[in-house]
Every structure is written in C-alpha cells, then in structure tokens.
Amino acid sequence: MRCPVCGKGALVSVDDILSEIGGLTFVEHGHRCSACGKEFIAEQDSDRTARVARRLGIWGEPLKLHRKLSASGRGVVLRIPEDLRKSMGLKGSESVSLVKVGKSRVLVEIESN
Numbered sequence: 001m002r003c004p005v006c007g008k009g010a011l012v013s014v015d016d017i018l019s020e021i022g023g024l025t026f027v028e029h030g031h032r033c034s035a036c037g038k039e040f041i042a043e044q045d046s047d048r049t050a051r052v053a054r055r056l057g058i059w060g061e062p063l064k065l066h067r068k069l070s071a072s073g074r075g076v077v078l079r080i081p082e083d084l085r086k087s088m089g090l091k092g093s094e095s096v097s098l099v100k101v102g103k104s105r106v107l108v109e110i111e112s113n
C-alpha cells in the first residue's frame, strides 16, 4: 500500500504507534509510511483508545481536527474551529504561545484570557 500523504513510501504494518492523551501514552497498531513516517492508526485501535480515554476522563472533545491554513499578508492563519473555541471558552482576545515540536507539529498554549 502506498502512502496517501507523500505518495512515495510504502505503508508498513506496525504495533508501536504512540498516542499521548492527558499525560498517558497509548500504544496502537496501524501502519507507518517508510518514507515520510506518517502514522495511520487502525480504526479499532483508535476507537479503543477513545473509549479508554473517555472512561478515564482525559478525552478532550474531538482529539484531532483537520483544518486548512490560509495565507494572509503577514503570515499564515490558523482558525480555531468553533466547537473547540466553545469547549475551551475562548473569547478570541487571548494571548497564546506557539512551541515548535519536531518538524511538523506546533503546540498552541493559551496564556491568558
């Protein structure tokens, strides 16, 4: 199976995909691209993780939201989806800090209201 993200690598079956939720690490089965390293968690495993995390009360609303970035004159804009905004009680005037984590992750931390 070819990787749908980079189109170059092959998807290799793995059983060591780590998802960190609420400070706990879940180990899941799935596939990993041999070229770009993108991980695809098996559906039954991501369902199981969600179930366990919900039971432990550490499941934050939707775990992963996919959004497109848009370009503006001074940079790139990321909109916080409305359901996430509501669940976090964001007013839109907060200060945030951005932390670059590795090559393709950014952690957004709300600093003040």
Ligand SMILES: [Zn+2]
Pocket (backbone or CB within 6 Å): 003, 004, 005, 006, 007, 008, 009, 033, 034, 035, 036, 037, 038
């Ligand atoms: Zn890939």
